[in-house]
Amino acid sequence: MKQWWLNLDKRMEDSRPELWKFIKWNLVGAVTTVLDLGTYFIMLAALSDEFLYAPIGGPIWLQNFLAAIGLDEGLGILWTFLISITLGYIAAYILNRKVAFKANNNVTLSSVIYAVNVIVVIITGSWFGTWFTMFLRNRHVASWLVTILPKPLQMLIPMTWAYPLNRFIVFAQKKEEPTDDTTGTTTKPDTGTEDPMA
Numbered sequence: 001m002k003q004w005w006l007n008l009d010k011r012m013e014d015s016r017p018e019l020w021k022f023i024k025w026n027l028v029g030a031v032t033t034v035l036d037l038g039t040y041f042i043m044l045a046a047l048s049d050e051f052l053y054a055p056i057g058g059p060i061w062l063q064n065f066l067a068a069i070g071l072d073e074g075l076g077i078l079w080t081f082l083i084s085i086t087l088g089y090i091a092a093y094i095l096n097r098k099v100a101f102k103a104n105n106n107v108t109l110s111s112v113i114y115a116v117n118v119i120v121v122i123i124t125g126s127w128f129g130t131w132f133t134m135f136l137r138n139r140h141v142a143s144w145l146v147t148i149l150p151k152p153l154q155m156l157i158p159m160t161w162a163y164p165l166n167r168f169i170v171f172a173q174k175k176e177e178p179t180d181d182t183t184g185t186t187t188k189p190d191t192g193t194e195d196p197m198a
Contacts (some may be wrong), residue, residue: 027100028099043079093118133150
């Protein structure tokens, strides 16, 4: 199986590299979606309704802020979104870097950019998922819809910017300098900007 994948990977990279990166990114997305959804639904099943829909406590300023954005209850729901999204994004980073894009750029810079994006997605996704869950629940929507609908919707929203960000910024390929075939040393391209007086 591993050899079959390596042969396919090489053949597709040679013939249709951009299409193949997009396909691998989607395959990674499918794997991490299973992890994310699995974690979410296992936690929903394991936690009591009392905890899932408990008021969100904390300092008064935090309670006021959360109430202003529609999160005065749903403590357990908030935690299920936070944990499942975080696990999914950690797995996605590793698999996208190693498999989908085979990134060779600066790991630190790549990680920082990815982390900033993920923090924004985790905060907004956890807020939106919890808010939407409570919105449906408070309007007495069928409980199976309250359980199922918010998570896929929360996962789809960041996909609108995820591929371009991952492909061209986070996991960009570092351009290799050409080498002189006879000596094996790197040669700088002639740009015509060298100082003739040097």
